[in-house]
Amino acid sequence: MxxxxxxxxxxxxxxxxxxxxxxxxxxxxxxxxxxxxxxxxxxxxxxxxxHTPPSLPTTILMVNAVKVFKKTSPNGHCVSKSAGLRGPRQPHLPCGRCGVVDHDYLRGRRVFARVAVTYRYGREEDEVMGLHFSKELELVNTEVAPHAGDVQMTDAQERLIKKLGANAYPISVNLPENAPCSVSLDGGSEGSTQPLGVIYDLRLYVADRKEERPHKRNSVGFAVRKVQYACPGSSNRQPQTLGQQGFTLSPGRLNLEVTLPQDVYFHGQPIEATLSVNNVSKKTVKNMKAEVVQHVEVTMTNTHFSRVVASLESREGCPITPGCNLTKTFSLNPVASVNKRRFGIALDGQVKDQDANLASSTLVAEGKNVNDALGIIVSYSVRVKLNCGAIAGDLTADLPFKLVHPDPASVKAPLRKTQSADIEVEEFTNLRREPASHAARHQLLSVSLRDFTPPSLPTTILMVNAVKVFKKTSPNGKVTAYLSRRDFVDHVSHTSPVDGVVVVDHDYLRGRRVFARVAVTYRYGREEDEVMGLHFSKELELVNTEVAPHAEDVKMTDAQERLIKKLGANAYPISVNLPENAPCSVSLDGGSEGSTQPLGVIYDLRLYVADRKEERPHKRNSVGFAVRKVQYACPGSSNRQPQTLVSKGFTLSPGRLNLEVTLPQDVYFHGQPIEAKLSVNNVSKKTVKNMKAEVVQHVEVTMTNTHFSRVVASLESREGCPITPGCNLTRTFSLNPVASVNKRRFGIALDGQVKDQDANLASSTLVAEGKNVNDALGIIVSYSVRVKLNCGAIAGDLTADLPFKLVHPDPASVKAPLRKTQSADIEVEEFSNLRRGQSIAEE
Incomplete structure (x- = not known):
């Protein structure tokens, strides 16, 4: 004892x-x-x-243990071990590790390292009908072992190779300088399977050439990250901003000054915002509110949005009456724990991790612009609001700052070679991925960034796309069709065909042929109103051509070559083109849920077996697809800034009321807010009482020569009103026309079916340069911003209309061609399981 x-x-x-x-x-x-x-x-x-020992030296020297993460390929011939410290990596270092491969297994082959980044900007469960909300980019694919000469190794690599023997090789992987940082977006629900954001994957595999596709049995995959750090004390700037607001028909101004003690904050550090209020106006400040706002820019979809991650509202010191001053400090602590399950919140780690942090601010090298960064750009600002009541409104001031992780290199001592035995091996598959508190957790294979330039990286980033085809079989099972795309894409200058493969048994053909028939149904009235032989639809046959068997060789796409190689001798490539003047697919909302057939322009593609194309297709040996013709516009295709100026005079009253409306661009994409700037110059004797801005959809049905318009977004405001004689006003309205708030309204034109929850408003009708849009067929759609100034019942309204285009971006402008080396990347989905009429987006 x-x-x-x-x-x-x-x-x-x-x-x-x-x-x-x-x-x-x-x-x-x-x-x-x-x-x-x-x-x-x-x-x-x-x-x-x-208990502190009495004779400790006054200087404590840091001792770091080496922790390595191990993973083995399924066949057991390839083992990878990554060396890392307990804590974050130095940001300027590449990802260093060791690979163990048996010489007998290599047999002249090489070990390659492939780094791919997946850019997911939509939920996986919403990917239907071939629609994909993710892009995969191959950033690095290089040979890492065996090495021809000596390789400079780190201390950890030297220890591992000494321990593992002759079959171990040191490897080092670098990323391109402009590679995006790892950021996860909260999907807003627990049912999301794949995380949104930027996800990296590092794969080591054995092959003869790097162009070969990595096989799962002889490859090792790691989920890695690219992170950023900032050195403590790297910035001595003290951010400061001054906001002022004047009030109509009221002298004086309300002044607000917001100051931060530093420009760079670390995660978990409270943000102390000092505000000074000087009220020399006639208004009274009723309360104050301070917020930390996270600003997120998704560069792939050109989407900007903001989320409040911390807020504090106070009435202390209020009301601030005219002539009074107030100085107050707000302490805010933005953390991820109180922002879980909020859609759009950007995080450093996975949403499911309890210790995930808010995403760090995006940092760039000196002299570069943060707007040129790729991936998801994150920034933060402190927003202070002074509420002066419903009539006077709010005075708002925004002050940007940076929220980052500290650079561990500034506090971490290097490893000593004497610690050769301090190696701890842990299975990589046992780790929880992406704990986000870098300053308080062990580092998990982070690929670090801090302004380094890799010495031998390729300048071209290779796109890796999965091939998805849609399959449908005839009722008798003799004819099966595979389509690689479901839409005829009109690029204004030309129309891309619908191509695929048809599989028919030679014994079933018996000298017959396979024909493709494209018919368009033009329905301009409800089916339930068709009585006494009256019909409100027309069906036109646009294409009826022989597609198989072919008498000569046919030029095939990569997807067709893969399908034919997979399906055998009974497979034939097919390609169907539409006439140049064929109308685009547009659906009109019937206004009620009882409508059976959709109104608008509907296409049907049918493949059938017959002796002659004049024969009527029989249902038992034919395959039908509901297809569409859609239009895209290239981003940046127009640099025009629409502008209009209107004026109005009044009877028996001198002077005029002038209104100028300006848009920053001519072409907008679906989901993009429309910022309309209006300038009012009142040199008349009338008073403007209120203003109203609307986005109007104009629809022309050419079959019946009918024109009508529908308001799809509107905003009415009295801020800055009344505008009395001799006064001016400049104001910006932000409008976002979406289909979700316009469902079950008769006459609204949509890209998809009315029953689809994610259908978009119909895109603007585009024509080639030199042609008139009024010569188009089908349903012609256009949009305009309409601004109204109300001058009262007697003086009336002053209205200005400014047209613009609302379209989908052309995916061909950002999508790379498929690589023939991906011969096995074919995913087949039954066409009958798809929901038709989805919103058109990049596939």
Whole structure:
């Protein structure tokens, strides 16, 4: 018993053994030894009391343990071990690791490293009908082992190779300088399968050439990240902003000054915002509100949005009456724990991780613009609002700052070669991915960034796309068709065909042919109103041509070559083109849920077996597809800034009321807010009482020569009103026309079916240069911004209309062609399982 107590409570004589000539590796006799985690030394506790040995040296030298993460390929011939410290990596270092491959297994082959980044900007469960909300980019694909010459190794690599033997090779992987940082977006629900945002994957595989596709059995995959750090004290700037607001028909101004003590904050550090209010107006400040706002820009879809991640509202010191001053400090602490399950919140780690942080601010090198960064750009600002009532409105001031992780290189000592045995191996598959608190957790294979330029990286980023085809079989099972696309894409200058493969047994053909027939149904009235032989639809046959068997060789696409190679000798490539003047697919909302057939322009593609194309297709040996003709516009195709100026005079009243409306661009994409700037110059004797801005959809049905318009977005405001004679006003209205708030309204034109929850408003009708849009067929759609100034019942309204285009971006402008090396990337989906009429987006 005495011996046991001595082991638990050593005498001071044993404690004095710490003062050895080598203080780096002290002979500590405690059972509970001191633990070093991220540079913080914790002393053991005896019966709840911290016990400090009496003869410790005044300088404590940091000792870092080496932790490596191990993963083995399914066939057991390829093992990868990554060396890392307990804590974040130095941001300027590449990802260093060791690979173990048996020489007998290599047989002249090489080990390659491939880094791919997946850019997911939509939920996986919403991917239907071939629609994909993700892009995969191959950033790095290089040979890493065996090496022809000597390779400079890190201390951890030297220890691993010494321990693992002759079959171990050091490897090092770098990323391109402009590679995006890892950011996850909260999907807003627990049912999301794949995380939104930027996700990296590092794969080591054995092959003869790097162009070969990695096989799962002889490859090792790691989920890695690219992160950014900032050095403590890297910026001494103290952000400051001054906001002022004047009030109509009221003298004086309300002044607000917001100051931050520093420009760079670390995660978990409270943000102290000092505001000074000087009220020299006639208005009273009723309350104050301070917020930390996270601004997110998704560069792939050109989407901008903001989320409040911390807020504090106070009435202390209020009301601030005219002539009074107030100085107050708000303390805000933005953390991810109180922002979970909020759609759009950007995080450093996965949403499911309890210790995930808010995403760090995007940092760029000096002299570069943060708007040129790729991926998801994150920034933060402190927003202070002073509420002066419903009539006077709010005075708002925004002050940007940076929220980042500290650079561990500024506090971390290098590893010593004497610690050759301090290696701890952990299975990579046992790790929880992406704990986001870099400053307080072990690093998990982070690919770090801090302004380094890789010496030998390719300048071309290779796009990797999965091939998805749609399959449908005839009722008798003799004819099967595979389509690689479901839409005829009109690029204004030309129309891309619908191509695919048809599989027909030679014994079933018996000299017959396979024909393709495209018919368009033009329905301009409800089916339930068709009585006494009256019909409100027309069906036109646009294409009827023989597609198989072919008498000569046919030029095939990559997808067709893969399908034919997979399906065998009974497969034939097919390609169907539409006439140049064929109308685009547009659906009109019937206004009620009882409508059976959709109104508008509907296409049907049918493949059938017959002796002659004049024969009527029979249902048992034919395959039908509901297809569409859609239009795209290239981003940046127009640099025009629409502008209009209107004026109005009044009877028996001198002067005029002038209104100028301006848009920053001519072409907008679906979901993009429309910022309309209006300038009012009132040199008349009338008073403008209120203003109203609308987005109007104009529809022309050419079959019946009918024109009508529908308001799809509107905003009415009295802010800045009344505009009395001699006064001016400049105001910006932000409008977002979407189909979700216009469902079940008769006459609204949509891209998809009315029943689809994600259908978009119909795109503007585009024509080639030199042609007139009025010569188009089908349903012609256009949009305009309409601004109204109300001058009262007697004076009336002043109205200005400014047309613009609302379209979908052309995916061909950002999508790379498929690579023939991906011969197995074919995913087949039954066409009958698809929901038709989805919103058109990049596939």
């Amino acid at each position: 005495v011996r046991n107590r001595k082991q638990k409570h050593p005498t001071p004589r044993k404690c004095r053994r710490l003062t050895t000539p080598n203080p780096i590796t002290p002979a500590w006799p405690y059972k509970n030894r001191p633990h070093t985690l991220l540079g913080i030394s914790f002393s053991p506790t005896v019966f709840g009391t911290s």
